Amino acid sequence: xxxxxxxxxxxxxxxxxxxxxxxxxxxxxxxxxxxxxxxxxxxxxxxxxxxxxxxxxxxxxxxxxxxxxxxxxxxxxxxxxxxxxxxxxxxxxxxxxxxxxxxxxxxxxxxxxxxxxxxxxxxxxxxxxxxxxxxxxxxxxxxxxxxxxxxxxxxxxxxxxxxxxxxxxxxxxxxxxxxxxxxxxxxxxxxxxxxxxxxxxxxxxxxxxxxxxxxxxxxxxxxxxxxxxxxxxxxxxxxxxxxxxxxxxxxxxxxxxxxxxxxxxxxxxxxxxxxxxxxxxxxxxxxxxxxxxxxxxxxxxxxxxxxxxxxxxxxxxxxxxxxxxxxxx
Amino acid sequence: xxxxxxxxxxxxxxxxxxxxxxxxxxxxxxxxxxxxxxxxxxxxxxxxxxxxxxxxxxxxxxxxxxxxxxxxxxxxxxxxxxxxxxxxxxxxxxxxxxxxxxxxxxxxxxxxxxxxxxxxxxxxxxxxxxxxxxxxxxxxxxxxxxxxxxxxxxxxxxxxxxxxxxxxxxxxxxxxxxxxxxxxxxxxxxxxxxxxxxxxxxxxxxxxxxxxxxxxxxxxxxxxxxxxxxxxxxxxxxxxxxxxxxxxxxxxxxxxxxxxxxxxxxxxxxxxxxxxxxxxxxxxxxxxxxxxxxxxxxxxxxxxxxxxxxxxxxxxxxxxxxxxxxxxx
Numbered sequence: 001x002x003x004x005x006x007x008x009x010x011x012x013x014x015x016x017x018x019x020x021x022x023x024x025x026x027x028x029x030x031x032x033x034x035x036x037x038x039x040x041x042x043x044x045x046x047x048x049x050x051x052x053x054x055x056x057x058x059x060x061x062x063x064x065x066x067x068x069x070x071x072x073x074x075x076x077x078x079x080x081x082x083x084x085x086x087x088x089x090x091x092x093x094x095x096x097x098x099x100x101x102x103x104x105x106x107x108x109x110x111x112x113x114x115x116x117x118x119x120x121x122x123x124x125x126x127x128x129x130x131x132x133x134x135x136x137x138x139x140x141x142x143x144x145x146x147x148x149x150x151x152x153x154x155x156x157x158x159x160x161x162x163x164x165x166x167x168x169x170x171x172x173x174x175x176x177x178x179x180x181x182x183x184x185x186x187x188x189x190x191x192x193x194x195x196x197x198x199x200x201x202x203x204x205x206x207x208x209x210x211x212x213x214x215x216x217x218x219x220x221x222x223x224x225x226x227x228x229x230x231x232x233x234x235x236x237x238x239x240x241x242x243x244x245x246x247x248x249x250x251x252x253x254x255x256x257x258x259x260x261x262x263x264x265x266x267x268x269x270x271x272x273x274x275x276x277x278x279x280x281x282x283x284x285x286x287x288x289x290x291x292x293x294x295x296x297x298x299x300x301x302x303x304x305x306x307x308x309x310x311x312x313x314x315x316x317x318x319x320x321x322x323x324x325x326x327x328x329x
Numbered sequence: 330x331x332x333x334x335x336x337x338x339x340x341x342x343x344x345x346x347x348x349x350x351x352x353x354x355x356x357x358x359x360x361x362x363x364x365x366x367x368x369x370x371x372x373x374x375x376x377x378x379x380x381x382x383x384x385x386x387x388x389x390x391x392x393x394x395x396x397x398x399x400x401x402x403x404x405x406x407x408x409x410x411x412x413x414x415x416x417x418x419x420x421x422x423x424x425x426x427x428x429x430x431x432x433x434x435x436x437x438x439x440x441x442x443x444x445x446x447x448x449x450x451x452x453x454x455x456x457x458x459x460x461x462x463x464x465x466x467x468x469x470x471x472x473x474x475x476x477x478x479x480x481x482x483x484x485x486x487x488x489x490x491x492x493x494x495x496x497x498x499x500x501x502x503x504x505x506x507x508x509x510x511x512x513x514x515x516x517x518x519x520x521x522x523x524x525x526x527x528x529x530x531x532x533x534x535x536x537x538x539x540x541x542x543x544x545x546x547x548x549x550x551x552x553x554x555x556x557x558x559x560x561x562x563x564x565x566x567x568x569x570x571x572x573x574x575x576x577x578x579x580x581x582x583x584x585x586x587x588x589x590x591x592x593x594x595x596x597x598x599x600x601x602x603x604x605x606x607x608x609x610x611x612x613x614x615x616x617x618x619x620x621x622x623x624x625x626x627x628x629x630x631x632x633x634x635x636x637x638x639x640x641x642x643x644x645x646x647x648x649x650x651x652x653x654x655x656x657x658x
Contacts, residue, residue, distance in 0.1 A: 004433060004458070005426035027450055035452035037417045037469065041370025048419040048467060050457045055423075088366045090377040092421070092465035094384075097334035104333060121356055123364035126465075128379045129333070136421035136455075136465030138377060140366070 028148065031232065033078040033217060034141065036148050045084035045141035045148065049074050053133040061176040064103045066194040067135075068110025074219065075139035076118050077198035077272040081217040082148040083207020084141025086120035086200060091137050094130035111137075118200050146207040149276065153214035154233035158277035160301035161212075161286060163199050165245045166222050167261065168192040170268020171253035178257055185252035196272040202297075203274060205289050212286075215276035221267045225275050226301070226309045236306030237277075239266070242314040243300045266311070277303050357477065360561065362407040362546060363470065365477050374413035374470035374477065378403050382462040390505040393432045395523040396464075397439025403548070404468035405447050406527035406601040410546040411477045412536020413470025415449035415529060420466050423459035440466075447529050475536040478544035478605065483562035487542055487606035489630035490615060492528055494574045495551050496590065497521040499597020500582035507586055514581035525601040531626075532603060534618050541615075544605035550596045554604050555630070555638045565635030566606075568595070571643040572629045595640065606632050 023029045026038030034045035051057060051071050062070075076086050091111065095104060108122075115122045120139070172193030175186055199217070206212040214233060216225045223239060230237040244265050254261035278286060283299070290297035301312075313319045352358045355367030363374035380386060380400050391399075405415050420440065424433060437451075444451045449468070501522030504515055528546070535541040543562060545554045552568060559566040573594050583590035607615060612628070619626035630641075642648045 002430040003426065004424050004428045004430060007430060023450060027452070029450075030453040035417065035419070035450075037450065037452060039368070039370060039416075039471070041368060044373075044417075044469070046417055046419055046452055046467075046469060048421045048454045048465070050421040050423055050455045050463075050465070052423050052457050052459045052463070055457055055459065087368075088364065088373075088375055090364070090375055090467055092377045092379040092467075094379055094381050094463055095333050097332065099333045101331040101333060101336060121352060121358075121364075121366065123356070123366060123375055124359040125377045126379045128381050128384055130381045130384065130463060131461060132459070134379075134381070134423055134459060134463035134465075136377070136379070136463075136467075138375075138419055138421075138465075138467040140373070140375065140469065142368070 028150065032151050033081040034084065036082070036143070042145055043143040045079055045082045045143060046138065047075055047078035048136060048138045049078070051135040062194065064106035065110035068107040069114045069195045071135050071137045072111045072114035073196050073198045073272065075137045076114065076120065076200055077196070077217040077219070079139055079141035080198045080200045080203035081215045081274055082141065083146050083203045084143050084148070085204060086118045086139060087142045088121045088123040088140045089115050089137060090123055091125035091135065093125065094128045094134040096131060096133065097129050118198070147210070149203065149207050149212050149215035151214055151216050151229050152232040154229050154235055154277040154303045155213050155279065156235060156303060156305055157280065158213055158303040159280055159283065159299045160226065160237060160239065160303060161276050161278060161297055162222065162244070162273060162300045163202055163290070163295055163297050164271065164273040165247040165250065165296065166218060166271045166273060167250045167265030167268045168247060169196060169270040170264045171250050171257070171259070174257045174259055175253060180256055183252070185249040186256065188249045189253045193270065196270065198272055199274045199295070201293055202289065202295060206276060209285065211282045212276040212278045215274055218271040218273045218275050219269055221269045222275060223266050223309055223311065229275070229277065230307065230309050234307070236304045237301060237309045238304060238312055239301040239309060240312045241319060243298060245296060245298050357479065361480050362410040363413065365472070371474055372472040374408055374411045374472060375467065376404055376407035377465060377467045378407070380464040391523065393435035394439035397436040398443045398524045400464050400466045401440045401443035402525050402527045402601065404466045405443065405449065405529055406525070406546040406548070408468055408470035409527045409529045409532035410544045410603055411470065412475050412532045413472050413477070414533060415447045415468065416471045417450045417452040417469045418444050418466060419452055420454035420464065422454065423457045423463040425460060425462065426458050447527065476539070478532065478536050478541050480543055480545050480558050481561040482543035483558050483564055483606040483632045484542050484608065485564060485632060485634055486609065487632040488609055488612065488628045489555065489566060489568065489632060490605050490607060490626055491551065491573070491602060491629045492531055492619070492624055492626050493600065493602040494576040494579065494625065495547060495600045495602060496579045496594030496597045497576060498525060498599040499593045500579050500586070500588070503586045503588055504582060509585055512581070514578040515585065517578045518582045522599065525599065527601055528603045528624070530622055531618065531624060535605060538614065540611045541605040541607045544603055547600040547602045547604050548598055550598045551604060552595050552638055552640065558604070558606065559636065559638050563636070565633045566630060566638045567633060567641055568630040568638060569641045570648060572627060574625060574627050
């Protein structure tokens with residue numbers, strides 16, 4: 001008998017027929033960062049993310065306030081990648097009976113801080129007991145007439161863009177797991193892992209001004225998420241290793257933890273930066289937006305005819321990536 | 330140190346400041362069956378419900394297809410109690426790695442059957458692994474210009490109304506727990522527990538025609554949910570025991586399992602009928618609606634000045650209820 005673990009997360013969803021289902025007109029269904037529901041007065045973007053104890057976080061290394069922030073942030077990041085304005089969050093929180101009340105209090109405080117930061121209302125939810133903490137956050141966003149940025153929208157000859165500096169979150173996770181700490185570089189990577197910043201404003205501006213053809217938020221890792229754009233757009237995505245911004249802090253953390261910084265930058269998940277594609281004519285406008293937001297945006301590759309993701313070394317030759325994202329099963 | 334279990338579900342939400350928080354204009358926040366988000370083109374109703382293995386259901390007694398139906402139904406019931414039209418569902422499903430794939434397949438089949446029945450789109454979600462099954466469903470509804478039916482809307486001198494026949498779900502649960510089966514009466518109560526029918530059409534008509542002042546869906550039990558209307562409306566709710574519809578099937582199941590049918594009808598949860606209050610002038614219109622839907626609606630009490638819930642016996646004197654709902658902690 002086939003078990004859930006034999007399929008993996010994407011296999012499970014595919015087998016269940018949740019991808020590619022026939023939806024009523026105007027809907028965009030499972031398979032993107034958000035679903036889109038048609039609605040007079042502005043379509044809606046909807047997304048749900050789970051955070052499970054000992055799968056997505058450990059109580060021993062993650063404080064409740066950071067976890068609350070992150071639970072909101074990962075959902076707002078999904079809205080960001082569609083170009084939706086955050087409207088409301090709901091939270092299903094299953095908590096062990098013996099958890100201190102202060103834990104729940106700090107969790108909701110963090111959640112509310114992140115929601116407030118992005119003008120999003122914490123609108124309700126449900127609580128229950130459970131043996132381990134199981135959190136499910138749903139975010140609702142308003143497209144306000146903007147066309148959503150989809151994974152499937154990439155066009156031949158698009159540039160591939162990335163906001164921020166990838167890999168720091170994965171480096172932060174490594175530090176946590178190895179119990180390492182100390183210094184500003186390490187602290188920055190830790191914060192990036194524990195309190196990621198969803199790129200809501202960037203997503204809004206890209207969609208508002210119709211600068212990008214496709215977008216995804218980097219949750220599985222740059223290469224894996226480039227793969228999602230490639231697969232859904234039916235095109236080849238080239239990632240140029242030499243153009244990936246590598247922060248000083250990432251390199252310091254990698255050195256401390258004995259990891260390859262390059263591997264962390266390309267394969268590490270949970271950066272919650274935006275990876276998007278745009279026609280070459282929009283280069284200046286995109287750089288201007290990055291400048292205006294005080295957020296680095298870098299051209300890190302191209303979209304071509306073909307399929308799959310290729311990683312190009314500085315010599316322009318294809319390299320063999322060692323890791324490419326992770327699965328929850 | 331205070332633990333989650335010391336507070337109970339309502340205490341936890343109250344302590345966390347989720348009730349009575351200050352929200353932007355036009356919002357209705359936690360504390361009702363749904364939150365209401367203002368939106369041009371029709372306000373939105375949002376609700377989230379958790380279903381946790383060994384808290385809300387047992388794998389040994391609940392099949393995946395029924396569970397899928399119920400996971401959707403309990404959320405659509407929350408929309409029904411506000412008078413919202415179902416728009417979309419999202420599902421966060423944390424599943425053990427060793428669960429057979431067929432379990433997930435049947436679960437999503439049941440979920441989709443219920444969504445389809447009420448013209449609601451299964452718009453997406455998230456999956457993860459977990460030690461025990463943890464399901465979180467969020468439903469989104471469209472108010473389409475209708476004013477939402479709130480728990481807080483009851484007025485002095487309103488009639489108290491109840492759809493359907495309460496207690497059958499609790500009787501069905503008792504049968505499951507005692508391993509009893511056989512006969513049509515028992516089967517009906519079992520189905521009512523496993524596959525409840527959300528009263529979507531009733532809620533829509535009550536809100537559309539502005540017939541009800543307040544409403545709640547019966548998830549905690551008739552007396553407990555009457556208590557929620559009482560508390561939120563700042564009025565006393567009288568429940569007349571002799572007017573509560575008691576089905577033949579409930580009585581048969583109660584006899585078989587050795588329970589008091591009266592206690593099941595008033596204290597049993599998960600009926601997902603609508604309990605609502607309406608001015609006496611609307612009596613005929615409400616009875617007409619019930620007739621049109623083929624659904625019993627009965628006047629079961631009154632709303633008065635004062636506070637709390639009183640249960641009146643057939644002699645008009647106050648009785649002492651034995652049970653009043655249940656807590657998840």
